[in-house]
Amino acid sequence: MWYPGHISKAKRKIKEYLKAVDTIMIILDARAPLATTAFEENIFSNKDVLFVLNKADLSDETYNNLWVKEISKTNPVITFSKKESVEKIKKFIKTYSKEKLKETRILIAGVPNVGKSSIINKVSGRKLAKTGMAPGITRGLQWINLGKVKLLDTPGILYSKLFNKDVTAKLLLIGSIPVESVDKYDIITRAYEIFSNELNIKETFEEFIENFGKKRGYLAKGGLVDFERAKNNFFKAVAEGKFGRMTFDKEVQLWMQR
Ligand SMILES: Nc1nc2c(ncn2[C@@H]2O[C@H](COP(=O)(O)OP(=O)(O)OP(=O)(O)O)[C@@H](O)[C@H]2O)c(=O)[nH]1
Ligand SMILES: [Mg+2]
Structure with a gap:
């Protein structure tokens, strides 16, 4: 990490x-x-x-x-x-x-x-x-x-050490840890799950990144989507609020227990 x-x-x-x-x-x-x-x-x-x-x-x-x-x-x-x-x-x-x-x-x-x-x-x-x-x-x-x-x-x-998967995923979504540094795929997919729940997106992570990459023109040799680049830029766009306003921590009652 x-x-x-x-x-x-x-x-x-x-x-x-x-x-x-x-x-x-x-x-x-x-x-x-x-x-x-x-x-x-x-x-x-x-x-x-x-x-x-x-x-x-x-x-x-x-x-x-x-x-x-x-x-x-x-x-x-x-x-x-x-x-x-x-x-x-x-x-x-x-x-x-x-x-x-x-x-x-x-x-x-x-x-x-x-x-x-x-x-x-x-x-x-x-x-x-x-x-x-x-x-x-x-x-x-x-x-x-x-x-x-x-x-x-x-x-x-x-x-x-960030032991909690949800916390790490949320830190990724807001840009507190660089996406390039996240090598665990379960953190990436958990972050996407939190994000897609917010916007009610039904596509899988792979489908979503594929389409995002196509829209942005992130293509590699042979015209295929450069998945890595598309994924990294997707998380940066989320962190910068490009998909609209959203709150990832919703359980306010947990404040007292932290
Ligand atoms: N949308 C939005 N962006 C902000 C706001 N405040 C800061 N930013 C952006 O967030 C990014 C980080 O801002 P910094 O002030 O460098 O953050 P920092 O906490 O000092 O970061 P480190 O020194 O790396 O720990 C920059 O791109 C800022 O322009 C805000 O209120 N709203
Ligand atoms: Mg600073």
Whole structure:
């Protein structure tokens, strides 16, 4: 399974920096709020933790509301997306900043590709942090100084081993793990099953990818569909929301049991 060296290094660094931060802001993907807690949350157990359900433009609106209602029973939470006004997240940060402190230091954490660096850029109004479509863009920790508030951008983290097939499949569907790294076919087919249930698609995975590849013109020698390329681009298209808004984690009551 995909677990690049920078992730274990990032976990060590995050632990080192914990003493220097006041609050943790965990960025979840609104399409899979449970799957995107697939890292050692207990690292943050004695800190104030805020949650942001990001990429809320790609998830089902009804579930956005249900998730906010459930998570707010344990922690402050908002939905957010890069399409929304930055004032929403600035206000959230301000509300939960420790007013008595001269400055508030907030560590931004989450699994790869949930939009941590994008949020930091949006709040700062500048392109200070590197962002990108593939997971694993941020490699080191970086303070972004916003005057009274300092945000610490961190690389996406994950459990070193993802044992749960559904969690791994959902992380694939939202682009938190690179499709090229998923060599287990049962994860791929489970991810397709979750996706096809959402859209009520009856084709088998092979049929669907075949047609997807034809439509996109992903042809190999001899005019046959380049299955590998079509499969990889299909998962990237799902992660980018090209098939419409959908929420993959629907069991909000599991939040308390995680
Ligand atoms: N649709 C949508 N896309 C977003 C949103 N926020 C970020 N993205 C996209 O998601 C991708 C990942 O964003 P990053 O900000 O690099 O994510 P990250 O969490 O810093 O990723 P790592 O550093 O790799 O862990 C980029 O292509 C962003 O443009 C959002 O609210 N909605
Ligand atoms: Mg980043």
